[in-house]
Amino acid sequence: MKTIGLALLAILALTSVASAGEDLPSNTAPSTPVLVELFTSEGCSSCPPADKFLQQLDAQPFPGVQVIVLSEHVDYWNHIGWTDPYSSSAYSERQSAYANQLRLDSVYTPQMIVDGTDEFVGNSSGEARKSIDRAAAVQKVSVRIAGVTLANGRVRAHVETGPFANHERKADVYFLVALNHAESQVARGENAGRRLTHVAVVRNLVKVGSVEPGKLFSQDVSLKLPDAAESSMLRVVAFVQEHGPGRVLGAAVDKLAK
Numbered sequence: 430m431k432t433i434g435l436a437l438l439a440i441l442a443l444t445s446v447a448s449a450g451e452d453l454p455s456n457t458a459p460s461t462p463v464l465v466e467l468f469t470s471e472g473c474s475s476c477p478p479a480d481k482f483l484q485q486l487d488a489q490p491f492p493g494v495q496v497i498v499l500s501e502h503v504d505y506w507n508h509i510g511w512t513d514p515y516s517s518s519a520y521s522e523r524q525s526a527y528a529n530q531l532r533l534d535s536v537y538t539p540q541m542i543v544d545g546t547d548e549f550v551g552n553s554s555g556e557a558r559k560s561i562d563r564a565a566a567v568q569k570v571s572v573r574i575a576g577v578t579l580a581n582g583r584v585r586a587h588v589e590t591g592p593f594a595n596h597e598r599k600a601d602v603y604f605l606v607a608l609n610h611a612e613s614q615v616a617r618g619e620n621a622g623r624r625l626t627h628v629a630v631v632r633n634l635v636k637v638g639s640v641e642p643g644k645l646f647s648q649d650v651s652l653k654l655p656d657a658a659e660s661s662m663l664r665v666v667a668f669v670q671e672h673g674p675g676r677v678l679g680a681a682v683d684k685l686a687k
Contacts, residue, residue, distance in 0.1 A: 460495035462572070462680045463564040464668055467499065467551050468524045468540045469627075471513040472506030474619035479539030479551030484628045486557070494565045497666055497682045499607065500630045503538060511618030515611060515630050523634075523674070530673040544677040545670055570679035574667050577685055579660040582653060588667045589647040590640060590679065599641045600678055604650045604667050605634035608658065609684070629664065632656070640669065660685035 467483045469476045480500065487498045501520035502513050524536050531548055539551030544567075547560035571591035578585050584606045593600065608630040615623050633652045640646040646669075654663075668680035 460493055461565045462495045462497055462569060462682075463561050464544050464666075464677045464680045465496055465498045465557070465561070466501055466542045468501050468503055468520065468536070468538055468542070469551065470503050470506040470516060470538050471613055471615055471620060471625055472509055472511045472618045473538045476539045476551070477620065477623065477625055479541065480625065480627050482552050482554060482557070483541075484626070487628045491558075491561060491565075494561060495682075496561065497668075497680050498629045499605070499666065500627050501634075502627075502630065503536075505536075506538070506618075509618050511615055511620065514613060515608075515627070515632070519634065520631065526674055530675060545674055546676050564677075570669055572667050572669060572679040572681040574665060574681050574683040577665055577683055579654075579658075579663065579685055582657065583651050584654065584663065584665060584685070585649065585651040586665055586667075586683075587647070587649050588637065590645060590669055592645055593640055593642045593678070598671065599639050600669050600671050601636050601674075602638045602640060602646050602648075602667065602669050603634060604637045604652060604665065605631050606652050606654060606663055606665050607631045609662055609664055632658075 465486055467479055469480055483498050483500060486496045489496060502516040503521040503524055504516040504518050505521050507513060507516060527542055528536050540548060541551040541557060542548045543560035544564040549556040570593060573589050575587045588604055610628060611630045612624060612626040615621055615625060632655055635652060637650045638646060638648055664682055664684045666682045669678045
């Protein structure tokens with residue numbers, strides 16, 4: 430009986446520690462999310478090196494930082510011989526809005542923008558490292574994506590954020606779906622004869638709401654896919670951004686279950 434009693438006490442003690450551990454932070458510090466947007470085009474001969482560099486960033490080379498990459502293909506190169514199959518005027522418009530916000534003279538490719546504030550030529554690894562380090566040092570609003578499903582060509586999920594305690598203005602909440610991997614055999618234009626590969630190619634990006642200072646955001650969201658795709662090919666991203674578009678306050682990424 431004594432042996433059984435001691436064993437029972439040991440089991441109860443271990444159970445108590447395990448239960449308490451569920452509410453404790455992990456020994457590994459959580460990674461700080463940093464949103465990296467690349468404006469690119471298959472019709473641009475300067476873009477492939479930047480596309481390759483974005484793939485390197487997607488491999489998570491910086492400890493303590495979760496680099497959330499987006500490949501946004503603009504459509505203003507489509508007139509020179511090759512129509513980029515992943516291009517959209519929506520991404521050209523988003524890049525133009527950044528140009529106005531950042532007071533640039535014009536748009537260009539490849540252009541990389543980190544957390545909505547720093548911009549530079551998209552294959553500049555040195556500038557990227559400095560910008561990502563700066564962005565990672567800023568406290569972020571927590572963003573969570575849950576319950577992601579794909580059915581009948583539509584992606585559904587639940588998006589929620591932490592409170593905006595330290596912000597004076599309301600911010601916009603965005604949700605998007607992207608291809609994990611894409612490639613093309615380019616037949617015409619500046620990249621004729623080249624096989625190009627891409628990562629995190631945005632296929633649909635929408636503003637799903639706004640959040641006021643001191644408030645929380647919690648909402649079911651859905652997006653229609655422009656093309657058929659298996660769930661294993663997709664990832665979703667949610668991010669919170671000051672109006673403008675301005676500084677990215679927080680972001681999260683999730684891949685769909687296979």
